[in-house]
Amino acid sequence: MAVYTHVSAEALGAFLQRYDHGALVSAKGIAEGVENSNYLVDTTDGRFILTLYEKRVSAGDLPFFLAMLDHLADRGHPVPRALPDRAGGAIQTLEGRPACLIEFLSGVSLSRPTEGQALAAARALGRMHRDLADFTGTRLNALGMAAWRPLLDQCGRSLDTIASGLYDRVDRALAQVEAAWPRGLATGAIHADLFPDNVLMLGEEVTGLIDFYFACTDIRAYDLAVTHSSWAFDGKGAPLPPAVGRAIVEGYHAAHPLTDAERAALPVLAQGACIRFLLTRAWDWLNTPADALVTRKDPLAYLRRLDWYEAHPEAFA
Incomplete structure (x- = not known):
């Protein structure tokens, strides 16, 4: 917003x-x-x-x-x-x-979710995917994997004004993700942006799921990876206690069981999610009008998440 x-x-x-x-x-x-x-x-x-x-x-x-x-x-x-x-x-x-x-829905969004809150949010995501199984609407993910390379090119070397060497770092990571991107996983309508500020809660009860304006048809497990990348870290991109990240995966699995192939794909899907949000944040950082009443979000918080996922491939085991 x-x-x-x-x-x-x-x-x-x-x-x-x-x-x-x-x-x-x-x-x-x-x-x-x-x-x-x-x-x-x-x-x-x-x-x-x-x-x-x-x-x-x-x-x-x-x-x-x-x-x-x-x-x-x-x-x-x-x-x-x-x-x-x-x-x-x-x-x-x-x-x-x-x-x-x-x-208007009551509740508050979180800045540092607990294990119990992460579990509740992930269960809500799993139930959402379950109940969207018979939803017939479709929409291309305009910010899906195919859009990341063009967006990187549009940002270009201006990325290096955000951090030295950022363009080359993202270019290398994107090449690895493109080569490893999974094929054949289940798709459906997904939220694609279920950050903590898009979930309203009272205690450990989910009272609102909001801001569906990136919703689209894409890999369901990618939606879980997006959620993990936003809930398992603080605002600066430092990991929260491991129990929070585990709660995201297990809460979702309890409501909408993951296949072995989906669970195995989560590391690369999470790295892709990091690249997607790093690039869109960088684009906004470079192009937001000076007089807009808007809080710009730090692209480097997602570089730190990307680094973490690359260093911890066992995170979803």
């Missing part, structure tokens, strides 16, 4: 008149994240999230995201639906951007 597009109180008040959810009381931009413009909106009837979709989210993909959320919500998952207006439309236009008014 972030704020790139500013919405005036007058425009937001007029926008809310399309709905039956009360009149505007207050709105506050949310700086966390890097993808879309988000506001916490309070009305006379309650609290909501307003999301304006920026350039990395195509308006043509929104029906897939919203259908996936509806599918999960119908099966009891704590996900935020986009609310329809009086005419039944969930996708609107505001300040020249596609926009949705979204349910």
